Amino acid sequence: MSPAGALQHGAVMQQQSRDEKLFRVAFESSPCGMVMVDRDGTVILVNREIERLFGYAREDLLGRSIDTLVPQNLRAEHPENRAAFIAYPQIRAMGAGRELLGRRRDGSEVPVEIGLNPVETDDGLCVLASVVDLSARKRAEEELRRSNEELEQFASVASHELREPLRTVASYVDLLERRYGDKLDSAATEFIAIAVDGAKRMQRMVDDLLSYSRVGSRGGEMVPTDSGVAFDVAIKNLGAAIAETEARVEHSALPVVRADASQLQRLFTNLIGNAVKFRGTERPLVRVAAARDGAFWRFTVTDNGIGINPKDFERIFVIFQRLHLREEYPGTGIGLAICWKIVERHGGRIWVESTPGSGSTFVFTLPAGPEQ
Ligand code: ADP
Numbered sequence: 001m002s003p004a005g006a007l008q009h010g011a012v013m014q015q016q017s018r019d020e021k022l023f024r025v026a027f028e029s030s031p032c033g034m035v036m037v038d039r040d041g042t043v044i045l046v047n048r049e050i051e052r053l054f055g056y057a058r059e060d061l062l063g064r065s066i067d068t069l070v071p072q073n074l075r076a077e078h079p080e081n082r083a084a085f086i087a088y089p090q091i092r093a094m095g096a097g098r099e100l101l102g103r104r105r106d107g108s109e110v111p112v113e114i115g116l117n118p119v120e121t122d123d124g125l126c127v128l129a130s131v132v133d134l135s136a137r138k139r140a141e142e143e144l145r146r147s148n149e150e151l152e153q154f155a156s157v158a159s160h161e162l163r164e165p166l167r168t169v170a171s172y173v174d175l176l177e178r179r180y181g182d183k184l185d186s187a188a189t190e191f192i193a194i195a196v197d198g199a200k201r202m203q204r205m206v207d208d209l210l211s212y213s214r215v216g217s218r219g220g221e222m223v224p225t226d227s228g229v230a231f232d233v234a235i236k237n238l239g240a241a242i243a244e245t246e247a248r249v250e251h252s253a254l255p256v257v258r259a260d261a262s263q264l265q266r267l268f269t270n271l272i273g274n275a276v277k278f279r280g281t282e283r284p285l286v287r288v289a290a291a292r293d294g295a296f297w298r299f300t301v302t303d304n305g306i307g308i309n310p311k312d313f314e315r316i317f318v319i320f321q322r323l324h325l326r327e328e329y330p331g332t333g334i335g336l337a338i339c340w341k342i343v344e345r346h347g348g349r350i351w352v353e354s355t356p357g358s359g360s361t362f363v364f365t366l367p368a369g370p371e372q
Contacts, residue, residue: 033112033131037066039124041082053112053133055105066129071103082127089118089125102131111138148216155213159206166206170199201332208334211266212319215341220260222346224369227264227299228254231288234268238276247276247284255290255297256369263342264366268301270335271362275303277329280357296348296365307356316352339364 027034027045033053036045043061051058054069061068070078094100094114101109111134119126173195181189231254235242242249249272257264268288275286287302308316308323315321319337322329343350343364354360 030130033133034128035061035066035069035131036119036126036128038126039086041066041079043068044126049133050131053104053110053131054102060105069102071101071109074101085116085118085127086125089127091115091117094129110135152213152217155209156217159210159213162206163203163210166199166203170196170203173199201326205332205334208332208338212334212338212341215263215338215345219345220262222258222260222367224256225259225261225264226254226256227259227268227290227297227366230259230261230264231268233265234272237265237269238273241273241276245276245279245284247279247286249276249286249288251288252290254288255292257297257366258369259346259366260342263345267339267342267364270339271301274335275301275305275360275362277331278303278305278360280304280306280359292368293365295368297368298363298365300361300363302359302361304359307358308352308354308360309356310354313352313354317350 028047030047031049033049034045034047035043035050037043043064043066046058046061050056050061054061056068066082067075067078092115094116100112100114102112103109113132113134115130117128117130119128173192177189177192177196181192184192228251231251235249241247272286272288276284282304285304288299289302290297290299292298312323316323317336317340320333321337322331322333339362340350343366346366348365348367350362350364352360352362
C-alpha cells in the first residue's frame with residue numbers, strides 16, 4: 001500500500017470505529033429494548049433495557065437462542081416465524097395485530113410491542129428487534145376499564161333504585177290532584193302541577209341515565225345489520241313528533257353495517273329526533289345519507305334547524321350538557337352522550353358540522369358489514 005493509500009485506509013478505519021462507537025452508545029442508551037440476532041436466531045447484541053425488561057444479565061443471553069425470551073406456548077412456532085422473516089426481510093411490526101408477550105427470566109410474562117428490522121452486516125443478514133414494554137400502558141388501560149365499569153355499575157344501580165321511590169312520588173302527587181283538585185285553591189293546584197312536572201322530568205332523566213349506563217354492559221351482538229331497517233324503526237318511534245311538526249325525512253340507499261341492531265335504531269332515533277326538535281322557523285327537512293369510507297360507512301344526518309355554534313361542537317356530546325333552557329326545547333341532555341357511547345362501542349367516530357342558523361350535520365362512522 002502506498003503511503004497515501006495507507007493514510008486513506010487509516011482515516012476510513014478511524015471513521016468506522018467512530019461510527020461503531022456512536023452506534024453502541026445509541027444502542028445501549030435507547031429507552032427501547034434492543035436485541036440483535038443472527039439468521040439462526042442466536043443473540044449477538046442486547047442493550048440495558050432488555051436486561052431490565054427480561055431480568056437477564058447480558059452474559060446470560062449472548063450466544064443463546066432468542067427463543068429464550070419467547071413464552072413457552074409460542075416457542076414451537078417461533079423458528080418457523082423467524083425463517084419466514086429471513087425469507088422476506090423487511091421492516092415491520094411483529095405479530096400483525098396480535099398481543100405479544102415476552103418471557104422473563106422468572107417465568108412471568110410481559111406485554112410487549114416488537115418492531116423487526118433486517119440489518120445487513122459483514123457476517124450476513126441479522127435482525128434487530130426493538131422491544132417496547134407495554135406493561136405500564138396495559139395497567140393504565142385495565143385501570144381505566146375497571147373504573148369505567150364501576151362508574152357504569154354505579155349509574156345503573158343508582159338509576160334503577162331511584163325508579164321505585166320516584167314512581168311513588170309521581171303517583172301520589174297525581175292522586176292528590178285527582179282526589180282533592182276541586183278543594184284546592186289556584187296556588188296549591190299550581191304547586192302540584194310543578195311537582196308533577198318535576199317528578200316526570202326526573203323519571204325521564206333516570207330512564208335515560210339507565211340507558212346510558214347500559215350501552216356498554218347490556219349491548220347486543222355486533223352482526224350484519226341493515227341500517228335501512230334501523231332507520232325505519234326510528235321513523236316509527238318518532239311518528240308523533242314527525243307528524244306534529246310536518247317534518248320531511250328523506251334518505252339515500254342505506255347499507256348493511258356490523259352493528260348491534262337495537263343500538264343502531266337508538267342512534268337514528270336520537271339524531272333524527274334532535275333534528276326535528278331543534279328546528280328553526282322553516283318546516284323541518286332531515287336528510288340521512290351514507291357513503292363508503294374504507295372499511296367503514298360514513299353516515300350523515302343533516303337538518304335545516306337552528307344550528308350549533310362551533311365552540312359547542314364537543315360539549316354537546318357530554319352527558320347533561322344542553323345549550324338551551326328546558327322551556328325552549330325539552331330534553332335531558334343525555335341523547336348525544338348515548339350516541340357517542342354507541343358509536344364508540346362499534347369502533348366508529350361521531351362529530352358534528354354546523355353553521356349557526358343554517359342547520360347541522362351529525363356525522364358518524366360504523367364498520368362495514370359483508371359486501372352485498
Ligand atoms: P337533549 O336533546 O335532551 O337536550 P342531547 O344530548 O340530545 O340532549 O343534545 C345536547 C344538546 O345539543 C341539545 O340540548 C342541543 O342544544 C344540541 N343539539 C343536539 N342536536 C341538535 C341539532 N340537530 N340542532 C341543533 N342543536 C342540537
